[in-house]
Amino acid sequence: MTSTLRTDSAQAAEAPARSRRKHRGRNLLHFNWIGGLLSWLWLGVVIIPIYWIVVTSVKSQEVYFSENPLKPPTHITFDAYRLVLQSNFIRYFFNSVIVTLGAVVPAVFFAFMAAFAIIRGGRGLFLRGANTLFLMGLAVPLQATIIPIYLIIIKLGIYDSLLAIILPSIAFAIPLSVLVLSTFIRDVPNELFESMRLDGASEWGTLWHLAFPLTRPALVTVAIFNGLTIWNGFLLPLVLTQDPGRRTLPLALWTFQGQYSVNVPAVLASVVLTTLPILVLYVIGRRQLLSGLTAGFSK
């Protein structure tokens, strides 16, 4: 650690006019000792449970109970995974996919249209009111409205369907999505809109051919954030469905654990299987995913 620090300062001293990044790097090393120690410590706290999950999921139950739980498996078995897959997890997986896509696509699209309308024509009373309403939605803990939502879903006659989870998920996703997307649409230079209008494009035309391509990274970010929230959602499926065939993955995990609590490898295999899709996404686009996670908070 000390040696890196020294080379960094030396480099910076040699080339004082170098990019800001260099300077920043050097300067940030200043709290290195404690930060560095802590980060390795925390890494252990993070890694040990994850390691335990993975190695245990490929052990048999007998082996798990008879040896050191942190020992790498000598004989890898996928029995636990087989049990999980036989417990209808494919079905739950597709339920989760349907709910997530069914909610994220309309939520992002609606929020995009709303953000566009608010930024482009936000002087009217109606649009300003809409904007205020969305902003207020950010401060209210929406989970607290679960009881009336339950009532509305029953009255609509869609209790115990995937649509029952999708509709409130869209509503919950809208406030933050509108906020993030409108900050990005605001960054599109006004002259671009005006010149497109002069060329005879409609509002829809500018929305599709100008705002959409220019805010695509923000749209991806917002979609990822909402997708993760909905994929991992627990309360809405818990309250709004009943039939085991309508379970989404988090709910299925919970009931599976209730059934097989003694079979630790099987429980952990179910954790691995339900996290796998997100892990794959993480490996493909780590940066996009992480910026999606902090959408709107770190700007």
Add this chain to the structure above:
Amino acid sequence: MALPALIMFIGFGVIPLLGVLALSFSSWDGIGAIHPAGLQSWRSVLNPGLLHALKVTFLITALSWLFQTPMSILLGTFLAGRQRYRGFLAVLYFIPLLLSSAALAITYKALLDPNFGLGAGLGIPLLSQDWLGRGNLAIGVVVFVVSWQFIPFHSLIYQAGVRQIPVSLYEAAQIDGAGRIRQFFSVTLPQLKYTILTSSTLIVVGSLTFFDIIFVLTAGGPADATRTLALDMYITGFQGNLMGQASAIAMILVLLGLVLALLLQRLGGRDRSASQLEGM
């Protein structure tokens, strides 16, 4: 063009919010008809049970804040720098964010099991206690598990915050002879003021509505040691079939959330964007 978003948000956001208020003045068992009941639900909700739930909620909120904030600031500051192994560390750090709360809770439930868990397997008595069976320990476990999931998230926010601090401030501090620790306290921390406020607001308002982690981990137990307001609402409404009382609890949750969010905003002063770079 704002209409679809508005309709969805009013239908499943605004109307339910008004519905919570309306239902808190009625009596409903969740299946049959809804009857107006005046203040009855409110009267039966204001009891020692609610006080206990409030206490537990505040305790968990305060402890999570105390644990998560310093850890996240230090980790975020560290991750904002550049050292070769930092990239590698960062990849691993953020894995907890990918797990769903349900997955996380059942993992820790299995890991902490006094008979089949990690502690029992390793044969370390200190680790094989009945973590979720004793009130104080259970609260500690909840705080730890919540922090385990969210420290990476808040570190990310702080990392972004630290990267926005102008380098000239550090250079000036160096010229004035400030050492490393002094620089951290006199430059980094004050410059992170608004980031701290954002992160704290998220921690505080988030802890109020934590439901899934605690529900799966302890279901409010042992006895009612971890029965927070959000759990109290769910258990009263969907297990006790007292939707009127549950709505009154939900109303308290909404008000608490609003008040705390406003307080934290007020703490940061009105003009968030201008003052940060004052005197530059």
